[in-house]
Amino acid sequence: MTAFAPIDCDIHPSIPGLVALLPHMEEHWREIVQLRGIDELNSISYPARSPLTARPDWRPKTGKPAATLEQIQRECLDPFGSALAICHCLYGVQLLFSEDMAAAFARAVNNWVAKELLDREPRLRASIVVPTQNVELAVDEIERCARDPRFVQVLLLASGDQPLGKRVYWPIYAAAERHRLAIGIHAGSNYHNPPTASGWPTYYTEDYTAQAQAFQTQLTSLICEGVFNRYPELMVVLLESGWTWLPAHLWRLTKYWRGLRMEIPWVDRAPSDIVRSNVRLSLQPTDGPPDSAGLQRVIEHLQSDELLLFSTDYPHWQFEGTNALPPGLPQSLVRKIMVDNPRATYARLLEPVQ
Amino acid sequence: MTAQAERTRPPQAGTASQMAIADCDIHHSPRQFTMLYPYLEPRWREHLDLFWQRPRQGNYSGPQYPKSQPDASRRDAWPPEGGRPGSSLDFMRTHHLDANNIALGILAMIRPHPGGFQNLDLSAALCRAINDWQVAEWTQPEPRLKASIVVPYEDAAASVAEIERWAGSPGMVQVLLLSRTVEPLGNRRYWPIYEAAAAAGLPIGIHAFGNGGQPTSSTGWSSFYIEDMVGHAQSCQSMVTSMVVEGVFARFPSLRVVLIEAGFAWLPPLAWRLDRNWRRLRAETPHLTRLPSDYIRDHIWLTTQPMEEPDPAEHLRDTIEWIGWDRLLFATDYPHWDYDSPQTAMPLRLTPQQRDAFFIGNARSLYAPGEIGRAEPQDTAQP
Secondary structure, X not given: OOOOOOEEEEEOOOOOOHHHHHHHOOHHHHHHHHHHOOOOOOOOOOOOOOOOOOOHHHOOOOOOOOOOHHHHHHHXXXXXXXXXXXXXXXXXXXXXXXXXXXXXXXXXXXXXXXXXXXXXXXXXXXXXXXXXOOHHHHHXXXXXXXXXXXXXXXXXXXXXXXXXXXXXXXXXXXXXXXXXXXXXXXXXXXXXXXXXXXXXXXXXXHHXXXXXXXXXXXXXXXXXXXXXXXXXXXXXXXXXXXXXXXXXXXXXXXHHHHHHOOOOOOOOOOHHHHHHHHEEEEOOOOOOOOOHHHHHHHHHHHOOOOOEEOOOOOOOOOOOOOOOOOOOOOHHHHHHHXXXXXXXXXXXXXXXXX | OOHHHHHHOOOOOOOOOOOOEEEEXXXXXXXXXXXXXXXXXXHHHHHHHHHOOOOOOOOOOOOOOOOOOHHHEOHHHOOOOOOOOOOOHHHHHHHXXXXXXXXXXXXXXXXXXXXXXXXXXXXXXXXXXXXXXXXXHHHOOOOOEEEEEEOOOOOHHHHHHHHHHHOOOOOEEEEEEEOOOOOOOOOHHHHHHHHHHHHHOOOEEEEOOOOOOOOXXXXXXXXXXXHXXXXXXXXXXXXXXXXXXXXXXXXXXXXXXXXXXXXXXXXXXXXXXXXXXXXXXXXXXXXXXXXHHHXXXXXXXXXXXXXXXXXXXXXXXXXXXXXXXXXXXXXXXXXXXXXXXXXXXXOOOOOHHHHHHHHHHHHHHHHOOOOOOOOOOOXXXXX
């Protein structure tokens, strides 16, 4: 690898199973789960045995990938020499429609992560899983977990019930800004809406590809609704988005902002300027052209060396070996991606922890 | 725009004293909707009088997201004799075709395009009437204009019948769909339309907009018109993804698709993402035998409006080189407010070959091969 100890901004520990969450639920919910035979909350966003979901050398013979601390240390933290890694638990809490059940499950996931991962491995940090089904309950969970400095971000999904810029969600951003938590929007959906503007696709290949469009939609919404005007300190991180779509998207959004400012008069800076100050994107996957010279051009189009944050997306299969960096990046950019940009993005990362 | 930028911009094509151009996205309209009635059976006139159009949205008439300008049009495009922008052939001739030396104009009927109506029989009847009207009143009197066959695309069999009715007609140069449909356009329910178009040698033009009744994004309904407008890039990306991954181009190797008013800078990153994902997940799609980017490169053209506006403008050159100088079709979107002027829309210095391809050559190859004599650029001092 390199001389830098990177900060890995996107890894995915697995909850071994719903039964592992039971000790972290109140008695009422334990009883409900067992009485009703509630099955796992697995999302179709990552079919368990799909090639993308786990790289072959990260897929154990039995059990889920990334399900034990030992796996995470041996396969992810140690080989990349990571100083820190931020855990995004993609257990399907967001799929639920019941608000209270979602809140109970979110609490259980966050408690499991704190006890099984954060307590046992000082290099790990995490994002707070929240029940977006009810914004008040989501804010309660943020307030609860924010007391623990090892939680550095609020985790939201790229596709939900409504675009994330809508005012109904603003209490989440207020709480995040109050506690200097970033907002992490991760690939995936609660599937409360079809994955495209023309309904349901046929193939998983389409669904995973559509994640990039979901990020574009959310970025438009956050900017146009004025989230960054109201919460100027808020940092929003787009996780596992593919990121090379960003320049083209900003050209279009900025162009239409010029022509349609009468509709959104509060947006008093060009969208491309807002992104450069308040939005960051994790590195993997990099949906680049086949040649490294082409990727250099895309990086040039970004017009900022502060946007990209190192990530492995472990255990998803995005690259081979330890080649998490696309080839041909200038060394000055490498250090920024691996260390400086993550440190600047996550205010809570460098706070002392017990 | 600074003086510096003006000096680096070459004089543009498209004025009466310079080269003839194509405009691959012009929007015509009847002066009043009832002017279609002579082309419509009495039974449907009565139906419309009582029950109106019923698109897949709640608004009885007009758009779900109110526009930013009256009729979404340029303020100077209202004909002096009255009627909507785009409703007067005479005014379109002087205001647009003559003024910009347009030798080939492609009409796209979207106001309305009946393809998304809830009532499929009404949709089919109105498509038939619109097609009869636009040939009689637009393409026959004006040889510079060609039209697009509107079809009731949610009813594939009825669409096939309408395509076969017009196949071989010199006034019709493509089949027209809208981009937001009941299911993604790669879905097999639409394949008979592609089969009929390919058999007739006609491209499929897919124009942004329409409403399949789904929310405007994967994450629900946006608030603002600006989101609706920017969002066409996202919905057209998932539409292209669907067509590629479902295997439309594997199944119909001669099919040509034109994306109209979708933007174009999003296409290279989408193609790269599709290639990565297909390589990883190809066990899911054994019917695909080539890279997605190869299918895209061989089957898809794009009109240029709304022109992408990177700053610095030179970044646009990378994008066009990734897409291919042979793939872009100049368009103005006359008479809409975000119209692209032929004089100012292209900010790059072009070679004569690029300029010819971009402003007219690609359109002629696609829509009118061999039909119109190639006009030489008159200003040979172009860089």
